[in-house]
Amino acid sequence: MVSRQPRALIVEQGANPTSDFFVRPWLDANGEEITTLRLDDSPPLLDESLPTVIFVRYITPAWRQWVEKNRQKMSRLVLFMDDDLFDLRPHTGLPIRYRWKLYRLAWRHQAWLKKMGAELWVSTPWLAEKYVSWQPTVLQPQSPYSGVGSGLSAQKTLFYHGSASHSQELEWLYPMVEQVLNQDHTLSFELIGNSKVRNRFTALPRVHVLYPMEWPAYQALLSRPGRTIGLAPLLENRFNAARAHTKFFDITQAGAVGIYADHPVYRSIIRHQHNGVLLPMDQQAWADEILRLSNDEQSRKKMLENAKHQVFPL
Known part of the structure; x- marks a missing residue:
């Protein structure tokens, strides 16, 4: 049940660039209050009128039934x-599954949309000219990157570059990463893993999963700037007892400050709060420290400089 009706309801397949470049800026400029639902969500019950309902690109039979019931x-x-979703000819050459999606969720609904008195909004004058009989409205794209270029809300990258042998550490990290991403929207999380890892982490916001790569490619990756906090968890087991502290060199090369497991592997190289952070394998302690470091640039800068002097002595 919708307790307070919004002025505008966006129905979209999920968070997407189409809505952010076109629809949301137009609604914001017109002072519309926005509520968003996914295409696979259950349509809401309506107790009162709903001024604007916008389907972004696609519509499903369930939403069609809802529109027919509530159109008034x-x-x-x-x-x-x-x-161009309403002409099958430009779809030739596209992957067959994508062509079927365009047919199923867009093309076959155009006559019904006209019957329902739907307006057509488009992204370019070319589309407006092609569908001129529908009298489309052209929306100009606007930047969704408010403040990022100026550094006002720039993202900071938290990363863990464990190999396939670190599957237990990845599972240990998951709830902690979920917590910090939900609490600090300036953080993104980068990790390396296969499709299983990608599927595991895909539900979290601002996660980037890189596929495993050869050593030269990884060295080049670390040399690109942009990483802030590196993670080096290490669970107590016989396999990990043989590890070396090479993650210290990787994290420092990436220009980041490391949070390391308080384990013999890292105690030999890390001085707590001097060239990195040593923590017991306690998820809440790690989450708290990530959030603290994210908001303490001076502390990060000092520890990174100390780590660099140790890794790259003059």
Whole structure:
């Protein structure tokens, strides 16, 4: 049940660039209050009128039924598209699964949309000219990257570059990473893993999973700037007892400050709060320290400089 109706409801397949470049800026500029639902969400019950309903690119049979039931409660029904979804000819040559998706979720609904009195919003004058009989509205794209270029809300990269032998550490990290990403929206998380790892972490916001790579490619990756906090967890087991502290060199090369397991492997190289942070394998302690370091640039800078002097002595 929707307790307080929004002025505008966006129905989209998920977070996507189409909505962020076109639809949201247009609604924001017009003072619309926005609520968003996913295409695979259950349609809401409506107790009162809903001024604007916008389907971004796609619509499903369940949402069609909902529109038919509630059309009289909507002042505006809109379909926005930024590709030519209503002509099958340009789809030739696209992957067959994508062509079927365009047919199933877009093309076959155009007659129904007209019957329902839907407006057509488009991304370019070219589309507006092609579908001129529908009298489309052209939305100009706007930047969704507010403040990023100026550094006002720049992302900081938290990363863990464990190999396939660190699957237990990845599982240990998951709830802690989930917590910090939800609490600090300036943090993104980067890790290396296969499709299983990607599927495991895909539900978390701002996660980037890199596929495993050869050593020269990894060295080049570390040499690119942009990483802030590196993680080096290490669970107590017989396999990990044979590890060396090479992660210290990787994290320092990446220009980041490391949080390391308080384990004999890292005690030999890390001085706590001098060239890195040593912590017991306690997830809440790691989460708290990540959040602290994320907001303490001076502390990060000091520890990184000490680590660099140790790794790259003059």
